[in-house]
Amino acid sequence: MDFSSVRATLDSKSYDKVADVCDNLMLQVAADGIAYQDDWPYAIHLLAHFYVHDINSARFLWKSIPSSIKESQPEVTAVWKIGQKLWLRDYAGVHEAIRGFDWSQDVQGLVAAFSELYTKEMFQLLLSSYSTISIKDTALFLGMNEDDATNYVLQQGWTVDPASQMLIVKKQPVVTEQKLDHSKLQRLTEYVFHLEH
Numbered sequence: 001m002d003f004s005s006v007r008a009t010l011d012s013k014s015y016d017k018v019a020d021v022c023d024n025l026m027l028q029v030a031a032d033g034i035a036y037q038d039d040w041p042y043a044i045h046l047l048a049h050f051y052v053h054d055i056n057s058a059r060f061l062w063k064s065i066p067s068s069i070k071e072s073q074p075e076v077t078a079v080w081k082i083g084q085k086l087w088l089r090d091y092a093g094v095h096e097a098i099r100g101f102d103w104s105q106d107v108q109g110l111v112a113a114f115s116e117l118y119t120k121e122m123f124q125l126l127l128s129s130y131s132t133i134s135i136k137d138t139a140l141f142l143g144m145n146e147d148d149a150t151n152y153v154l155q156q157g158w159t160v161d162p163a164s165q166m167l168i169v170k171k172q173p174v175v176t177e178q179k180l181d182h183s184k185l186q187r188l189t190e191y192v193f194h195l196e197h
Contacts, residue, residue, distance in 0.1 A: 006021055009021045016051065019048035042061070043073070044110060046058050050079075051113065055087055062080055075107060081100070091141050094118060096143075123142060127169060134167070
């Protein structure tokens with residue numbers, strides 16, 4: 001079985017394309033009638049779906065994995081634990097599932113990239129949802145200990161209220177650039193003029 005396209009995509013760190021490469025390769029080998037189940041990189045395939053927020057495709061892939069593979073490859077089961085936590089929106093549990101397994105060399109890069117992406121997404125969630133939040137809750141969402149979480153958000157411009165030990169969220173200013181295109185303004189003026197006369 002030739003997984004060079006999957007390996008090349010992983011090596012180029014194009015993690016957002018790995019799921020499509022795996023899906024297309026799986027369809028190709030299935031159409032050719034090649035038995036692929038024993039050699040298929042299910043852990044990478046599942047993680048790649050999580051990376052692009054396609055939990056439904058990951059669920060269907062999980063259901064199609066033979067039970068013998070699930071039992072003989074603990075890494076596949078460990079990846080699925082991440083998926084279960086994502087499905088349940090157990091934010092802290094996702095981080096625990098990531099840290100709770102000794103990942104193989106093949107999967108480490110994708111796991112690290114997913115973990116980093118997930119932490120950034122959780123930070124954006126906190127940023128848009130809260131004006132103040134406890135250090136403990138922030139640490140849970142970001143999958144860090146309280147000191148690391150505090151340092152992380154302080155670097156992002158947040159502040160700590162010493163009296164309440166709450167983090168004060170610094171909202172990012174919304175920058176909207178409106179470029180005035182004179183040709184568009186001219187066409188609009190002509191259109192309105194035409195409607196009035």
